[in-house]
Amino acid sequence: MSKCLLCLRVSMQSSFHLPQEIPAASRGACLVSGLGSGDGEQEATLALLHVLRREGLRVAAMTPVISDARRVGGRWISPLLSELCQASSFLDLPVQALCPYLLRNGIYHESAGGGDGRVQIRPIAETFAALSMWSDAVVVKGMDGLSKRLGARLSTCDVASRLALPLVICLRHGPSIQSRLSQALKQARRRDIAVVGWIATGCDPSVVTVLEELSQGAGLHCLGAITKVPRSELELIYGLNLDVIYRRLRLRSTTTNRLACH
Template identity: 30%
Template structure:
């Protein structure tokens, strides 16, 4: 079976990238696929005896079926919950797409069938003064899964992000509608508009599951995996 690897991005911060990525991992596991996940850069990390640990990276590590050391899942962890390139500057660390891609490629040698590489924030979040996370996706040449956080303004955010990904020359393997704001007005109408206008495969709608135990596992039941890497 050929490996299927995807880059996960979102319409903005808190669109639910990690939540949906972990749900997709659970979905893959349920279908008998060996799953793997990477979070190359993460800010907002907690200091522990073993070093800085990011909650999103830990969620992905727990959801995937294959074993990787934390440092392989998340090679760059920063303490402040701020933009990654600013956190890196404060830590006197230079991030660049080529080096990050090298870390990812090394980890992806681990035997698996389905894997995700999760970005940070949205598509244009900077890595340094010249590159952003889109450059990492381009360096890896991965098709993209776009997580659309359903809230006021999501249609514009989703369409602009989709346009940017395609303009950067990458395929969009699919998009997920994640209901992040339970108080959103006209949610159904907004979702229908997105379905009509998003020119990419629709992978599913995940209702708001905030506070529910095993939410990502539940969410996996609402999703389908992307068809292929092409």
């Protein structure tokens, strides 16, 4: 499977054209991003991967850029990417299939597709398109916030806009959560990015009512809450509202149960 994905990605490089061939708002696809590095993008992405896979969907993970890559024995490894891969339906994919750009010691190394190492949209779009062909859903993890610059002319927000990816906002719970939610919404709406909903991370279960009130005030769906330091897959997905996630990602639910945070 991994060789097929990589071969498909390479073969697409000569024929993939932007933006016409990017599938607009692909069913089941989304980009997960907060406003900064502490908002729990990894946690929220893992939670969505786990909950969709538990429903029997073929779900893939990817990210445009990863920051913890290193080369060992002639191959790239990344603990963060390995964690995403293990939560997906494709457990044996190499890092090159999940992320076109690897960051080590502050220097970008393009792991596939050639080029001069500058972060560009084309390899990211090709990675997404290849994974989409094998998956019912693709969950794309952002990198350190919507406004994070991935390259001279590319931000996380740009990736969502160019790939027509609906946005799942994730924000660490705290005193400024309301203003930060408003800020994230403004950033998305300025670029006409569809917002699926939002996930609160680092929560105490007692704040669920407050989160629902925040969501109503913002006119936004609350997809759930991830409690502080989840120690297992079940704890990670416990607070997610499966019904809302399926409806907002335009997926056909195979269950009527809710993983509600009550």
